Amino acid sequence: MPGEKLPLSFFSDYDTRTLAQKLLGCELVHESPDGLTSGMIVETEAYLQDDPACHAFNRRTTRTEPMYGIAGTVYVYLIYGMYQCFNIVSNAEGTGEAVLIRALQPTAGIELMEMRRLVRPGKAPGMSPTGKVTLKELCRGPGKLVQAMGIERDKHNATLLSGDTLYLRSPVAAPQAITSGPRVGINVGRELPYRYYIKDNIFVSKG
DNA sequence: GTACGGATAGTCT
């Protein structure tokens, strides 16, 4: 049913690359103490066990442990020492694969997202005269969407996406054309076309 | 509109 909370089984129904495409058009919802925010997933990247760009490519460590959990586990990692990236673990338990969520099209809680994304006053790309970033820039990038959605590190290794404060809803309408290409910002494995996004959607981080 | 330098910290070798 369109718009329904997705059961945990959804995440184990597909292999990682298929899941990365199935997630496009789904709505990520966070019911935080500050209020509800949500956005439609418009851009994802798949990270596979045999893929050198995958955090779980090398041996199993404490940091990547959640990646080996059941499909639907949340994996949040720190990048550049300043930003977080939000991933949904995929494939069978014991396999270290995940889908990185790279961009959202905001659907609810816009004002709250703007508050969370406030940067210091001044001129910057995508910033309106009022000091708020534009709608287009709110969730256009993995670090930005984590900030806008208010996803904290306590969500790391959360066991469920359904029935909790952070969950997904099935697409209201099937996404239009899906395009794939090289993943963003990585060196190793850059030749693998594991990035998927909704064609011509302006909320995608890179066309 | 594009280009690039700086900030930053956890993880593993």
Add this chain to the structure above:
DNA sequence: GACTATCCGTACC
């Protein structure tokens, strides 16, 4: 001690 890869702010066109 090496390695990692995003956002912001300034510069410039």
